[in-house]
Amino acid sequence: MIRILRSKTDDDVLAGRIKDDDKRAFGLLYNRYFRKIYFFSIKYLQNKVETEDLVQSVFVSIWEHRKSLDMNQSVISYLYKATTNQIYNCLKRRAIRSRYIEYESKRAGQSSNLTYDQVFLHDLEKSIDEIVTNLPAQQQRIFYLSRGKGYSHEKIAQKLDISVRTVENQIYRTLKVIRKILSPRA
Helix, strand or coil: HHHHHHHHHHHHHHHHHHCCCCCCHHHHHHHHHHHHHHHHHHHHHHHHHHHHHHHHHHHHHHCCHHHHHHCCCHHHHHHHHHHHHHHHHHHHHHHHHHHHHHHHHHHHHHHHHHHHHHHHHHHHHHHHHHHHHHCHHHHHHHHHHHHHCCCCCCHHHHHHHCCCHHHHHHHHHHHHHHHHHHHCCC
16 A cells, blocks of 8 residues: 555656656656556557557657646546547547448449449530530520529529529420430430
């Protein structure tokens, strides 16, 4: 029991010295707790390299935030809390990475269709452009503002000084012509 109290007091002294930018005190703290934090972390991460990086990161964080060390909290509690947070973040990143890899592998299977789809879409857009260029000028403008610029019927009517109903009719007629020309003939 006396050993535990003495150790806590030693840790408090180290924390105070670290807070005052004492690198030697930080080295003592590091040497005292590195192995404990390492073995605690490896149980969860099951990866030596990740665990070493994580433990280094915990100690770097302590040094970077040394001015905000709470002298009322035990150093070992602070270390374990920081380590637990880092482990949680590491496991979360692993899960995200795993889902991303799964997503990419599914997408890779679809990539062969993607090229075909892109070529088809390009050809379709080209065909639609050719059809629209053969329409009356007013109909072309209305269709371009609607589909090309994404304007609402009201905005087109206002811009061209025509009624909303006229805009709707012109778009309907344009789409009817496009469908008729592009539809497969039986």
